[in-house]
Amino acid sequence: MNPASTTLSHTLVLVGCGNMGYALLRGWVNSSTVHSRNVHVIEPVAALRERAALLGVNTHESCETLPAKADLIVIALKPQALQSELPSYRRFSRGTVFVSIAAGVSVGTLKSLLDSARIVRAMPNTPTAIGKGSTIVFSGSAVGQTDLENVKCLFEAGGAVHQVAHESLIDAATAISGSGPAYIFYLIECLTDAARELGLSAEIAGKLAKETVHGAAALAFDSPEDPAELRRQVTSPNGTTAAGLSVLAAENALSSLILRTTKAAFDRSLELGVPMQGR
Structure with missing residues (x-):
């Protein structure tokens, strides 16, 4: 429809x-x-x-x-x-x-x-x-x-x-798409703060963070390639992106963090219904 x-x-x-x-x-x-x-x-x-x-x-x-x-x-x-x-x-x-x-x-x-x-x-x-x-x-x-x-x-x-x-x-x-926008907004905040720490102005830092997240999401949505392949395409061996990803991927740092984040949201969703169900 x-x-x-x-x-x-x-x-x-x-x-x-x-x-x-x-x-x-x-x-x-x-x-x-x-x-x-x-x-x-x-x-x-x-x-x-x-x-x-x-x-x-x-x-x-x-x-x-x-x-x-x-x-x-x-x-x-x-x-x-x-x-x-x-x-x-x-x-x-x-x-x-x-x-x-x-x-x-x-x-x-x-x-x-x-x-x-x-x-x-x-x-x-x-x-x-x-x-x-x-x-x-x-x-x-x-x-x-x-x-x-x-x-x-x-x-x-x-x-x-x-x-x-x-x-x-x-x-x-609820844990993924319902709460997910807040995770992305926080990522933008963190990228902005990191850009400022590296010497960029607050204005440019904010714009770069938003544009990067927006552009990457749009590319992932429109591309026939899966996100893992898109990641590989932008990651040159021994390049800057590889250096950054080595931190995120070390001991599954980002993967583990996202899993704990979404599990916490999922558990809270279940908790919100319990008091009423018990009455």
């Missing part, structure tokens, strides 16, 4: 409009995937509510003023907020598909909080705001194919969408 040529006529509710919620909302409206007049945003923080209103959508401080019917409700709340907030949406359970982007919170937990089995879990990332995102989705068994395609269409407005057959893989995706 091509979001550029598909506009959903559904009534869409977005619960929470923080950084990720707003990134999704902006992608939906800017791509015309939804009509802004059909979108209702629930956001208790006035400044965030006003920011959303600038996109032409309907805004509400609480769910009490929502219309009686909603086709899709996207839950963009922190996992810790779901226990207290979601029961208020049970009145929509009969005819609505719920989509949760809360890390670590299982379909089973969401089902008990919402009194509905029509649930999709999704894990987008912040590049969704500029159409370069990556989203993993998992559908509960009660969600029909048409409804699932509509959910995919929403997230395709922000980039690539991948469906997984097992719910546990959502937590794995």
